[in-house]
Amino acid sequence: MTPIDQIMQQDHERLDQLLEQSAQAVGKDAWQEAAQFLEAFRHGIVDGHMVVEESTLFPAFELQEGGEDHPLTALLRKGHQDLRVFFEEMAEAIADQDAETFDDLLSTVQTILKQHDAKEETELYPYLAAALADQGEAAGKRILDFEAEATS
Numbered sequence: 001m002t003p004i005d006q007i008m009q010q011d012h013e014r015l016d017q018l019l020e021q022s023a024q025a026v027g028k029d030a031w032q033e034a035a036q037f038l039e040a041f042r043h044g045i046v047d048g049h050m051v052v053e054e055s056t057l058f059p060a061f062e063l064q065e066g067g068e069d070h071p072l073t074a075l076l077r078k079g080h081q082d083l084r085v086f087f088e089e090m091a092e093a094i095a096d097q098d099a100e101t102f103d104d105l106l107s108t109v110q111t112i113l114k115q116h117d118a119k120e121e122t123e124l125y126p127y128l129a130a131a132l133a134d135q136g137e138a139a140g141k142r143i144l145d146f147e148a149e150a151t152s
Contacts, residue, residue: 004136005125007143008049008057012117014147015045019109026094026102034102035094040150042087048146050080053120056139057128064131072123079116083109 002010018041025034058073086109093102129135 001137001140004057004128004132004140005121007136007140008053008125008128009121011044011049011143011147012113012121015041015049016113018044019106019113022090022094023102023106026099026106029097029099031094031097035091038087038091038094042091044146044150046084046087048143048150052139052142052146054080056132056142057124057136060131061124061127064127072119076116076120076124079112083112083116086112 018037022034022037022041025031025037054077058076059068062068062070062073086105090102090105090109093099093105128139132139
C-alpha cells in the first residue's frame with residue numbers, strides 16, 4: 001500500500017487540478033463546466049479530504065503529540081473552516097457569472113491552499129504512519145475509494 005503521506009499529497013495535487021480546470025472554464029465563459037469542476041473540487045476536498053483529516057488523521061496526530069488542542073491541528077481546522085466559506089463564495093460567483101469576483105477568490109484560495117498544504121505536508125503527514133495503528137492504511141483506502149468514486 002502507498003504510504004498515507006504520499007496518498008494525501010497526491011490528493012492535494014488531484015484537487016488542485018480540479019480547481020485549475022474550473023478556473024480555465026471561467027476564463028472561457030464556460031459557466032456550466034466551471035460549476036461542474038468547482039463542485040467536483042469542493043466535494044473532493046470538503047466531503048473527502050477534509051473529512052478524513054478531521055475524523056482520523058488529526059485525532060491520531062493529537063493523541064501521539066499529547067492530546068487535543070494541538071496548535072498545528074487547531075490551525076489546520078481553522079483553515080478548513082475558512083476555505084469552506086471561500087468555496088461557497090466561488091460557487092456564487094460562478095452562478096452569477098462574475099469572472100472578476102471568481103478570479104479574486106481563486107487567487108486568495110490558491111494562496112491559502114499553498115500555505116495550508118505545505119504545512120500539512122511538512123509538519124503533519126510525515127508523522128501519520130507512526131501515529132496511526134494501521135500506519136494509515138484505512139485512511140488511505142478511504143481517500144483512494146473517494147477518488148475512484150469521483151472519477152466513475
